[in-house]
Amino acid sequence: MAAQPAALLGLEKTSLRQQAVAALRSAITSGALAPSSPLVETELSEMLQISRGTLREAMRQLQQEGLISAGARGRLYVRHLDAKEIRDIFAVRAALEALAVRELAELPDRSTVVPTLRAALDIMARAEHDLDARIEADLNFHRILCRLTGNETLMHSWQSLEGSIRMSIMFAGLEKAVGNMDVGRHSAIVDAIETGDSDEAAAAVRSHMKWAAANLVS
Structure with missing residues (x-):
């Protein structure tokens, strides 16, 4: 006892x-x-x-x-980030998540992953008026993209960036940070995965990350 x-x-x-x-x-x-x-x-x-x-x-x-x-x-x-670090973080994210969406788009049965991604998008949409929830929903969407691949090395690499990703959120203030959490741009990634077009899915990720980085450092 x-x-x-x-x-x-x-x-x-x-x-x-x-x-x-x-x-x-x-x-x-x-x-x-x-x-x-x-x-x-x-x-x-x-x-x-x-x-x-x-x-x-x-x-x-x-x-x-x-x-x-x-x-x-x-x-x-x-921690304080500078503009170069922001660009570097998003460049690495683009590489990792482009690999993730390629693997998901090339799955023989994408019906096993697309509903999970759609559910994550729904959570993002419902969190639009709660900043903390919105941040977590956005991060969770990208985390799920990597997790669904089943690639442990990819998942570990993404998680090692998570703290830096969180720091980048406040780099240019709330207004710009929230702009990076647009549900429509995330939905385009899922749409491309659902069609099985791995090139389009990877391009959608790279486009999103390029826009997000430019939005923060502009």
Whole structure:
């Protein structure tokens, strides 16, 4: 019996860390914590009502995700991207997701994946008036594109970019970021997959990524 409380405390600690990660990630993605702003442990632990140890664990995860960077003397800051990094991120995304849609368009039975992608589009459409939900729905659509291929290396490569993708959202402000979440352009990708035209599907992805990058850095 004595071991049970310790196990429960371990679960509680994990939950607190995960909640802190989610709260900080949302604050960074939404711009509530602006790029280059310092992350002060005493202030954040008090705001989140968690221990500094739990906060450090959460920030370590966000650093691994690419949302936080270390400065002089190990001080942590919200990561700041420049225009070149934005273009580079979207160029790599275009390559990865073009590969993904090619594989999906070439499936002998695309009826196994198209309904899942349509459902993801529906979630995007319903989230238009909720910024956090809209961001997550957009990311989830692209994540699903990669996951449905069953290509673990592709999926891992995309996930390694996810933190950088989140940072790019606030690069030019909310108005431009929301413009990149247009359901119509995403629907064109699914339409091409459904027809089985792998060249058109890849072209739709590259066009979307080129437009999105230009929109953010213009």
